Amino acid sequence: MFVTLLNDANGQLRRLLAACLQLARAFREWYLRPSTREQRGLKLLREWLSQKQLAQYDAHRYFEVIGCHTGKRYRIYIYIYIYIYHGNGANVIELDDAAPPRTGWCFVPGDHLVAGNVMLAQKIALETDERGALASANNFTPR
Amino acid sequence: MATQIIMDLNGDTRHNFDAKDAKALLEAERRFKALSGAGFTAATRTASGEPVVTRTFDPTVEETLFFPRLVGG
Numbered sequence: 001m002f003v004t005l006l007n008d009a010n011g012q013l014r015r016l017l018a019a020c021l022q023l024a025r026a027f028r029e030w031y032l033r034p035s036t037r038e039q040r041g042l043k044l045l046r047e048w049l050s051q052k053q054l055a056q057y058d059a060h061r062y063f064e065v066i067g068c069h070t071g072k073r074y075r076i077y078i079y080i081y082i083y084i085y086h087g088n089g090a091n092v093i094e095l096d097d098a099a100p101p102r103t104g105w106c107f108v109p110g111d112h113l114v115a116g117n118v119m120l121a122q123k124i125a126l127e128t129d130e131r132g133a134l135a136s137a138n139n140f141t142p143r
Numbered sequence: 144m145a146t147q148i149i150m151d152l153n154g155d156t157r158h159n160f161d162a163k164d165a166k167a168l169l170e171a172e173r174r175f176k177a178l179s180g181a182g183f184t185a186a187t188r189t190a191s192g193e194p195v196v197t198r199t200f201d202p203t204v205e206e207t208l209f210f211p212r213l214v215g216g
Contacts, residue, residue, distance in 0.1 A: 109210055
């Protein structure tokens with residue numbers, strides 16, 4: 001009798017936990033959904049990326065650009081991820097084929113913009129005025 | 144129909160205008176100068192899709208994108 005009651009309680013507890021987990025997942029998806037303005041920013045970014053950059057972005061959530069003055073490669077990570085883990089604007093990494101990345105660059109538009117806009121401005125700046133962009137940037141050592 | 148796209152808090156704001164309409168063209172040129180004067184960078188794309196920064200208003204360009212001045216983060 002006691003064992004049966006215990007089994008029933010255990011089953012009910014499991015179902016309750018599963019329902020809570022499902023609710024938590026639904027809340028997380030709702031909370032992390034991109035807002036309309038963020039979606040617009042990402043749409044604009046996608047329109048301006050080259051085919052190769054778009055493929056990289058879809059696969060890895062980053063894309064690479066070539067600096068117009070030095071020919072160096074830079075990787076631009078999705079801005080929101082870097083914001084959470086590394087701080088404001090620290091989402092551009094200078095790549096070196098011979099070694100792990102040693103330099104990161106922080107530069108963002110002066111106005112507060114959505115992630116897609118920030119990444120697009122960084123791309124255009126590096127591809128059209130690399131020295132100017134880096135002159136305004138702060139650098140950091142990637143972790 | 145030509146478009147000027149301005150990055151802002153809403154994602155972007157788009158101004159469409161008919162390049163054959165003299166009044167609309169004048170307004171687009173005024174907007175270009177006002178934004179450039181406020182520190183925005185104007186970029187267009189080549190036929191192959193590469194971005195190009197432009198300092199002067201070109202009435203033949205289909206799409207111009209403006210983004211605010213970059214600063215150290």
